[in-house]
Amino acid sequence: MLFFNYSLIDITPNENLFLGGYANRKGLSTDIHRRLTSRCVVLKQGEVIICLIVNDLMDVYPEIIQSIKDRIVQKTGIDIDSVLITSIHTHSAPEMEFGRSEANDLYIRSLIFQISDNACMTITDQEGFNKAILKYGKGECDINIARRDVKPEGGGLAYRVGDPDGLRDEEVGILQLTNETGLRNVTIFNYACHPVTLGYESNYISTDYPGKAREIVEQKEGGMAVFLNGAAGDLQPRVEHNIDPVITDRVGEHLGNAVVSVKMSRFYDNLDIKTIAKTIWVPFRDQIITKEHIAREAKRKASDITEFFTWQEMLDRWKKKVYEMIDKNEVKTSFPFKINVVKLGKVIIFFTQGELFVKYQLELKRLFSDYQILCVAYVHGVGAYIPTADVFEKKGYEADQSYIYEVLPSPLSPQIEKIYLEGAVNAINKLIK
Numbered sequence: 218m219l220f221f222n223y224s225l226i227d228i229t230p231n232e233n234l235f236l237g238g239y240a241n242r243k244g245l246s247t248d249i250h251r252r253l254t255s256r257c258v259v260l261k262q263g264e265v266i267i268c269l270i271v272n273d274l275m276d277v278y279p280e281i282i283q284s285i286k287d288r289i290v291q292k293t294g295i296d297i298d299s300v301l302i303t304s305i306h307t308h309s310a311p312e313m314e315f316g317r318s319e320a321n322d323l324y325i326r327s328l329i330f331q332i333s334d335n336a337c338m339t340i341t342d343q344e345g346f347n348k349a350i351l352k353y354g355k356g357e358c359d360i361n362i363a364r365r366d367v368k369p370e371g372g373g374l375a376y377r378v379g380d381p382d383g384l385r386d387e388e389v390g391i392l393q394l395t396n397e398t399g400l401r402n403v404t405i406f407n408y409a410c411h412p413v414t415l416g417y418e419s420n421y422i423s424t425d426y427p428g429k430a431r432e433i434v435e436q437k438e439g440g441m442a443v444f445l446n447g448a449a450g451d452l453q454p455r456v457e458h459n460i461d462p463v464i465t466d467r468v469g470e471h472l473g474n475a476v477v478s479v480k481m482s483r484f485y486d487n488l489d490i491k492t493i494a495k496t497i498w499v500p501f502r503d504q505i506i507t508k509e510h511i512a513r514e515a516k517r518k519a520s521d522i523t524e525f526f527t528w529q530e531m532l533d534r535w536k537k538k539v540y541e542m543i544d545k546n547e548v549k550t551s552f553p554f555k556i557n558v559v560k561l562g563k564v565i566i567f568f569t570q571g572e573l574f575v576k577y578q579l580e581l582k583r584l585f586s587d588y589q590i591l592c593v594a595y596v597h598g599v600g601a602y603i604p605t606a607d608v609f610e611k612k613g614y615e616a617d618q619s620y621i622y623e624v625l626p627s628p629l630s631p632q633i634e635k636i637y638l639e640g641a642v643n644a645i646n647k648l649i650k
Contacts, residue, residue, distance in 0.1 A: 218262065219488050219561075220346040221394045223403045223441050225256040226335045228273065229422065230324050235317045237275040238308025239417035240525045240622065246311070250415075250423035250462040253310060255332045256443050257339045258394075258403050260561075261346060265490045266295050267559060270336055271443050273424045274304040277313040279598035281325060288333035293340045298494040300336070301557055301568055303596040306446050307412040309423035347396035351484040353564055353589055356389040358475035360426070360468050361410035361452045363575070366613050368522045375524045377453070377614070385409075385452055386575050388582075389475050390591045392564055393438070402440035406430075406476045407591040409447030409575055414465040416458025423462060426454065426469035433473025445593045448578035450571075450602050450615060484562045491560040493648045497640035498551040503627035506548045511539050511626070523618055535621045548626050555597045556641060558648050565645060566591045571600030572615070574608075577638060585645060601625060606634045 229252040233245035253273035260267040268289065286300045304310075315322055339345070363383020368375045386409050395402035412425030424431075427444040434442035456468055503510065515536040525531060542548050557568040565588045567581060578592040601623050602615035609616045609631035620628050630636070 219349040219351065219490070220261045221259065221349045221403065222339050222342060222345040222347070223256070223258045224335055224339045225254045225441055226331060227252055228255050228328055228331060229253045230311055232320055234311040234321050234324060236309060236420065236422070237312040238310070238413070240527055240531060242417040242420070244420055246422045247420040248422070250309070250421040250465065251428040253422065253424060255335060256441060257336045258405070258443060259339050260349070260490060262490045265492070266299050266340065267490065267492065268295065268300045268336055268340055270300070270302045270332060271445065272302070272304045272332065273307060273428070274310045274313055275306055275308055276595070276599045277304060278315070281313060281329065282598035284329045285333045288329065289336050289340070292333070292337045295340065298492070298557065301596055302598075303445065303568070303593060305412060305424065305427045305444050306449065306595050307423060307425040307427065309415050309419065309421055309425055347401050349394045350397065351488060351562065352393040352395065352481040353484065354391040354479040354481040355589065356391065356475045356479040357387045358389050358408060358472050359387050360454055360471050361385055361387065361408075362455045364451055364453045366611070372522075374526070375522045375614070377524065379453065379455060383451070384575055384579070386448070386579055389472070389479070390589060391476060391479055391481065392591065393481055395440070400439070402438060403443060404434050404438045404440065404476070405443045405445060406434065407445040407447055407593065408472060409449045409452050409578060409592070411449050411453045412446070413457050414454050414459060414468050415462065416460065419460045421462055423465065426465055426472060429466040429469025430473035430476065433470055434476050437477040445591065446595055447592045448573035448575045448594055450574045450594070450604065452575055488562045491648050492557065493644055494555070494557045495640065495644045497554045497556060497637055499554065499633045499636050500551045500630040501625070501627035502630050504550050506539070506543065506626045508540055508543055511536055511543075518621065521618060524614070531621055535624055538624045539626050542626065552601060552625065552629060554600055554603065554637065556644060557596070558644050560648050563587070564589045564591065565649070566593060567641065567645065568593045568596040569603070569641070570597040572602045574603060574605050576605050577603065577641070580638060581641065581645070584642060599623065601629065603633065603637055606631055
């Protein structure tokens, strides 16, 4: 028998902070477009517990995620692999890296307690659990579009534009948990698209388009709506980089209406929860990392055509931080991507660290077409882009420049597509045997 409980808390900052998501953004946050939340859903069947936490944040450093997990495990006794923490990846939320500002640091420390305490309450509140009736469905929404790099031959900043011929996934995957009375329910919907309708010239605190989409779902279905972002690494909104939140809400309304228009099916088969956790190690392109090598790379990359006003500052920061990693003997030869897979009847939820490209999501749906696949990225804290092989050939931003922003000692290996996909498929196959 499957039981569920859920809750949410407000995590909107009380003062102006540095926002994450855009290196080109100037100044602190100003007005609040939509308040930020942390949403927790707990599934329980016998001794198996899954605690899913979805925060209205962008990238959160793994050390912060680990602190939240440790507090939850310490206070509840559940297995650490049962705690899955992700973000909607809005680019209009506070920067979640220590050292940005004193105000940001105070906010982060407060969030560690708020988010973990809310999760602990949801896990331990026995009276809040209800027997779950599980429904699922699929819809379509066309707010996303593939993106591609443009590097002007005559100089100037690089930029990314929508590519109408590029690969994308318009499917909206929906999973609904409701009790027998229908008065308590959670509607989880999964869609792949960067929340960047508000651009770097906006200093709003906002959930971007997912907030309005959730509001539409909650008005129709009641209960709590949860947005899970998918393989959005190379997908952006068709309407992007504005400063008007009215436009943002218009995009979110389109997605929300796509969700509530779906006719849901009810599960009648075995709903046993099965889970698996795994780490996929992807080698770095450069295997010998010394200060001399980093200095040469920083000098070489200075001439790159990028989209960043502050590219040289980013290179200086990268060089300094990698030097520190070398001094502390923290440089590794490969990068770990943590993944988790949850099987619930005929639904498979694939959770991955990093910014996954949509080709992986489409391939998993093709290979496991007997199941409804929900692909959830941005789990376990900041990872790295997981691009496809062709992006390395084109020297795209995600393969050839983002590692500077992410402070990795080297680009990842062009073999990532083969290595990652094999690891993901093997994990799912092991679970469904």
